[in-house]
Amino acid sequence: MKIIGxxxxxxxxxxxxxxxxxxxxxxxxxxxxxTYLSPHFIEKTMEETSVPNxxxxxxxxxxxxxxxxxxxxxxxxxxxxxxxxxxxxxxxPEARHYRHVLTGVTLRVKEGGELPPSDDFxxxxxxxxxxxxxxxxxxxxxxxxxxxxALYVIAHGHHSPGGGFQGGVILGASIILLAISQDLxxxxxxxxxxxxxxxxxxxxxIYAGTGALCLLLGLNFLDYSALASVLHVDSIMARSHGIxxxxxxxxxxxxxxxxxxxxxxxxxxxxxxxx
Amino acid sequence: xxxxxxxxxxxxxxxxxxxxVGILRFPDFYSRLHPAGKLDTLGLLLSLISxxxxxxxxxxxxxxxxSLKILLIVxxxxxxxxxxxxxxxxxxxxxxxxxxxxxxxxx
Numbered sequence: 001m002k003i004i005g006x007x008x009x010x011x012x013x014x015x016x017x018x019x020x021x022x023x024x025x026x027x028x029x030x031x032x033x034x035t036y037l038s039p040h041f042i043e044k045t046m047e048e049t050s051v052p053n054x055x056x057x058x059x060x061x062x063x064x065x066x067x068x069x070x071x072x073x074x075x076x077x078x079x080x081x082x083x084x085x086x087x088x089x090x091x092x093p094e095a096r097h098y099r100h101v102l103t104g105v106t107l108r109v110k111e112g113g114e115l116p117p118s119d120d121f122x123x124x125x126x127x128x129x130x131x132x133x134x135x136x137x138x139x140x141x142x143x144x145x146x147x148x149x150a151l152y153v154i155a156h157g158h159h160s161p162g163g164g165f166q167g168g169v170i171l172g173a174s175i176i177l178l179a180i181s182q183d184l185x186x187x188x189x190x191x192x193x194x195x196x197x198x199x200x201x202x203x204x205x206i207y208a209g210t211g212a213l214c215l216l217l218g219l220n221f222l223d224y225s226a227l228a229s230v231l232h233v234d235s236i237m238a239r240s241h242g243i244x245x246x247x248x249x250x251x252x253x254x255x256x257x258x259x260x261x262x263x264x265x266x267x268x269x270x271x272x273x274x275x
Numbered sequence: 276x277x278x279x280x281x282x283x284x285x286x287x288x289x290x291x292x293x294x295x296v297g298i299l300r301f302p303d304f305y306s307r308l309h310p311a312g313k314l315d316t317l318g319l320l321l322s323l324i325s326x327x328x329x330x331x332x333x334x335x336x337x338x339x340x341x342s343l344k345i346l347l348i349v350x351x352x353x354x355x356x357x358x359x360x361x362x363x364x365x366x367x368x369x370x371x372x373x374x375x376x377x378x379x380x381x382x
Binding site for chain 2: 132134135138139141142145
């Protein structure tokens with residue numbers, strides 16, 4: 001069986017290598033890809049959308065439909081992880097353990113008992129779970145800067161590499177860093193599960209809603225120049241602003257999906273202390 | 276100016292080389308993390324300072340801003356890199372890896 005697999009793999013590889021010979025030469029100006037579409041993007045992007053970064057304009061405007069479904073794919077990935085992993089049946093352990101944060105003393109509370117929520121105690125799942133002051137403190141220092149940078153990446157996507165996907169991933173990573181350096185309960189306290197799932201769909205809704213709004217205003221789906229009358233700018237700037245709006249939607253969706261997937265995977269769907 | 280830039284760059288590269296040699300030569304996990312954590316941080320600090328100085332060759336407000344951004348990278352790496360090394364060592368200790376002592380075999 002293995003040998004048959006090997007033969008098939010080699011055959012397909014040979015076929016690919018054989019087909020690669022038919023590719024146009026590298027950066028051939030007469031190749032189909034660079035004869036009519038690329039020159040149009042390179043020459044007209046600035047006039048048509050007033051976005052200096054051609055990649056952003058192509059991604060969110062000329063091929064907006066494609067990007068919308070990319071966002072939907074990410075959303076459905078988060079959905080799939082949630083549906084597969086999340087467990088709602090509560091299996092309470094016989095006793096709960098709490099740690100006094102300052103001294104590290106562990107308390108064991110018998111079955112059914114519970115400490116009132118306070119900042120002095122944190123709930124832990126086993127008798128000895130790691131906590132490290134250095135890592136906690138440094139991460140707490142760094143997280144705001146990471147988030148600020150993420151917002152910069154989203155907002156500056158018109159002029160420099162970046163945009164909704166990248167910025168959203170960085171935003172999600174900052175919350176995941178919080179979950180790693182403290183524990184999952186702290187992160188969930190900041191970003192509750194329901195809020196997370198809600199924002200995840202809101203991000204996709206912003207994107208699709210912008211497209212639908214264009215449709216309602218009388219132009220094609222995702223043709224942002226229709227937004228000119230709503231935003232009180234001319235149709236070229238409206239395309240630029242439309243790109244920013246959908247990038248924000250993408251950012252929100254990507255951020256929340258990252259957090260959602262991490263939370264479910266790291267705690268096995270139980271939303272306990274996590275890793 | 277150029278001489279200062281070159282000096283900083285070479286000092287940085289020297290520390291990077293030391294770090295690479297250390298990672299290859301040291302006998303076990305913990306001692307290998309020592310050059311990885313310390314020398315890389317210092318090497319990056321020195322070489323980025325030299326880049327920030329080189330960027331000021333044609334002085335303007337924009338160039339100054341770029342240099343300040345480069346120095347910001349230094350600040351964040353200076354915070355993050357030792358912390359990451361600390362976390363890795365911490366994980367090693369918790370996983371029960373015994374440190375190397377003199378006379379043991381290289382690991």
